[in-house]
Amino acid sequence: MPTKNATVLDDRALNRAALARQALLEPTGRSALETVSHLGGLQAQEPQEPFVGLWTRIRAFEAATLSELLTERRVVRVHLMRRTVHLVTAEDALAWRSRFDAMLRQKVMGVYRDDLRGVDLDELAEAGLAVMSDGQPRTMTELVEALSHRWPEPGRRPLGEMLVSALLPVVQAPPRGLWRTRGGVRNVLLSSWLGQEVDPLPADGSDPAGQALVRRYLAAYGPATSTDLRSWCGLAGLPRRWPPCGTSWCPSATSAAGNCWTCPTRRDRTPTPRPPCASCPPSTTPSSATTTGTGSSTTSTGGCRWPVNAWCSWTAASPRPGAPRRAPWWSPRSARCPGTTGRRWRSGDGCWPCS
Numbered sequence: 001m002p003t004k005n006a007t008v009l010d011d012r013a014l015n016r017a018a019l020a021r022q023a024l025l026e027p028t029g030r031s032a033l034e035t036v037s038h039l040g041g042l043q044a045q046e047p048q049e050p051f052v053g054l055w056t057r058i059r060a061f062e063a064a065t066l067s068e069l070l071t072e073r074r075v076v077r078v079h080l081m082r083r084t085v086h087l088v089t090a091e092d093a094l095a096w097r098s099r100f101d102a103m104l105r106q107k108v109m110g111v112y113r114d115d116l117r118g119v120d121l122d123e124l125a126e127a128g129l130a131v132m133s134d135g136q137p138r139t140m141t142e143l144v145e146a147l148s149h150r151w152p153e154p155g156r157r158p159l160g161e162m163l164v165s166a167l168l169p170v171v172q173a174p175p176r177g178l179w180r181t182r183g184g185v186r187n188v189l190l191s192s193w194l195g196q197e198v199d200p201l202p203a204d205g206s207d208p209a210g211q212a213l214v215r216r217y218l219a220a221y222g223p224a225t226s227t228d229l230r231s232w233c234g235l236a237g238l239p240r241r242w243p244p245c246g247t248s249w250c251p252s253a254t255s256a257a258g259n260c261w262t263c264p265t266r267r268d269r270t271p272t273p274r275p276p277c278a279s280c281p282p283s284t285t286p287s288s289a290t291t292t293g294t295g296s297s298t299t300s301t302g303g304c305r306w307p308v309n310a311w312c313s314w315t316a317a318s319p320r321p322g323a324p325r326r327a328p329w330w331s332p333r334s335a336r337c338p339g340t341t342g343r344r345w346r347s348g349d350g351c352w353p354c355s
Helices: 011-021 032-038 049-057 063-071 090-112 121-132 140-147 156-167 190-194 208-221 226-233
Strands: 075-079 085-089 170-172 187-189 248-251 259-262
Touching: 011 208, 032 049, 032 063, 032 085, 049 063, 063 075, 075 090, 075 156, 075 190, 085 090, 090 156, 090 190, 090 208, 121 140, 121 156, 121 187, 140 156, 170 190, 187 190, 208 226
Parallel strands: none
Antiparallel strands: 075 085, 075 170, 170 187, 248 259
16 A cells, blocks of 8 residues: 555656656766666667667767677677567576566467467477577578478468567577668577576576566656556566565556556656657657556557657657767657657647646
8 A cells, every 4th residue: 555655746747757767857877788777678679779779868878889788798689578679688688588488479479370370389499499509690581491391381471480589589699780780680599699598487486587577667667557567568467576575655646647656766856847858769668657557658548748858759860879969860850749649840849738
């Protein structure tokens, strides 16, 4: 139950708290590796997007720094949250990958259930591991070609998607994901790439990875609800870890958000008059409990919650991490309010009325 002295936050205060913890109100002094770890990973479907996300958040970010982290194998590109490619630290990839196995399989089966009907997924996984065990990076096509003679009925795409994004814990090897470097997707086993086996699920049924995910999520994105957490990572079963150990109750003043939780060591700032513009990649979705329980500002059913000058998706031109922050590499004509209005931003708009 809520404590008598629990802080009550309205929509704006919740938004500012989430922006501040994601370093979108003011740049952070953390390193690139520390920021990736703090955020629990960055969306990386498009190879260059993590560079923009870190450039927005870090005071003195250099693109070469992130490229070095990739080549030094300290961060990796893996299918994880919601079966999308994320850039995460090597430690998190090893600790979390097994916890996502069931969700990843379910996501692929939701698309290719008819194609994969009758396929023994455990047998397919074993065969895929045998092919990839030599540690050589392979494309999805090369992997499927080595196995298609044993499973001729399913199409190559369903087999490849199930193997690469669900059954096999693989990373996308560089040059994929390096700054301004073209490179197709070539997959290699996570254990081969990092020289360490993925942490298995505990035999006693405990869920240390789930508990860690809850704490890490709240530290970076809270105050938030359990629904917000699931929207972020796509995992089921985490409400059993809710409320997380070591957190404090923080009821929201808005009925749309419901009751939220936050980490007691984090201070939630009061609303600022006008947060600065944060140049985020198009697929970046800051998480906030003010989005009618969806955890995604782009799917809010309660109207726009994010002011356009606090979170924008500039898509017109290539970003230039390392350039002066006022350099106009973006075109505001491509920006839309991330709520339900969808109206294009116009010069002179400033804050949206809902901010």
